[in-house]
Amino acid sequence: MIIKERPVITWLLNTEISDFGKGVAFVRPMNPLNYEILNDELFKLKEIRLKEPEWGLPQLVMPSFKKVMEKSIPAFHNLFPSLLEEFSKIDKSGILIFPDDTLVYGFVDGQLYIWDFVEQSNYSQLVYSGEYVVVNGESQFHITESILYDENLFGVTTIKERLDLIEQRCRFIVLYEAVKKYVKVETVIIPKGTFKDIEGTPLEYVEKKKVINQSGQEVLVMDSKWFKKIINDNDIPVRGFFRMQNKKNDKGEWFKELIFVEPFIRHGYHRDAKIEDE
Numbered sequence: 001m002i003i004k005e006r007p008v009i010t011w012l013l014n015t016e017i018s019d020f021g022k023g024v025a026f027v028r029p030m031n032p033l034n035y036e037i038l039n040d041e042l043f044k045l046k047e048i049r050l051k052e053p054e055w056g057l058p059q060l061v062m063p064s065f066k067k068v069m070e071k072s073i074p075a076f077h078n079l080f081p082s083l084l085e086e087f088s089k090i091d092k093s094g095i096l097i098f099p100d101d102t103l104v105y106g107f108v109d110g111q112l113y114i115w116d117f118v119e120q121s122n123y124s125q126l127v128y129s130g131e132y133v134v135v136n137g138e139s140q141f142h143i144t145e146s147i148l149y150d151e152n153l154f155g156v157t158t159i160k161e162r163l164d165l166i167e168q169r170c171r172f173i174v175l176y177e178a179v180k181k182y183v184k185v186e187t188v189i190i191p192k193g194t195f196k197d198i199e200g201t202p203l204e205y206v207e208k209k210k211v212i213n214q215s216g217q218e219v220l221v222m223d224s225k226w227f228k229k230i231i232n233d234n235d236i237p238v239r240g241f242f243r244m245q246n247k248k249n250d251k252g253e254w255f256k257e258l259i260f261v262e263p264f265i266r267h268g269y270h271r272d273a274k275i276e277d278e
Contacts, residue, residue: 008124
């Protein structure tokens with residue numbers, strides 16, 4: 001798997017860039033009115049960026065982690081309104097990486113704000129932006145109508161399909177943040193350059209078992225294999241203790257002898273997690 005550089009991520013995380021970063025633009029719309037609308041949406045994101053929110057590391061969600069999220073839907077489905085409020089109180093924001101697009105998001109005033117950038121030819125191009133909220137148990141996404149009806153932005157799909165796609169993305173973000181906070185998971189950071197698999201770690205990807213990070217910054221990977229393998233790379237002090245040690249005498253006969261093991265430092269451990277399938 002190759003994580004290529006994405007201009008919108010470089011721009012968001014590099015505050016030394018005063019204006020828009022190279023390669024940050026918007027998809028050319030069919031409706032001329034949408035040029036100004038999309039441009040305004042980019043400027044809104046620019047203003048937010050100048051406030052230097054805590055974006056955190058760009059986050060790549062592996063297919064196996066998505067399955068864990070799907071299993072968590074019943075637990076969080078009715079909590080979406082309270083989750084929106086909860087994440088708003090801490091101004092939660094982030095950047096999610098998908099194969100063909102990048103989602104930039106933030107929670108404010110009980111709503112989720114989202115910017116969807118498609119990645120093409122070394123450009124991050126804004127497709128749409130809007131606000132997601134749940135009112136009386138019903139999901140609502142506020143988007144400019146002319147944007148929603150623009151076929152250059154969404155392709156030849158029905159309006160319902162477009163709304164369903166957008167809502168699916170928004171609900172994914174809310175569920176993702178909920179699982180990260182309330183489900184015990186561990187993560188792995190892929191540094192700049194090439195990260196190859198380490199024997200015994202959960203990064204056992206099908207595609208040659210390696211991740212190549214060419215994004216220009218560290219990337220946080222969420223993979224449900226962390227549920228199946230527990231990895232602790234910290235130094236663990238172990239107190240001295242007695243134990244029965246197997247030994248062999250001069251005749252080649254085995255016997256046990258009580259010995260004392262001096263205190264030592266254990267350098268982490270890898271073991272299978274005790275977890276049920278369901």
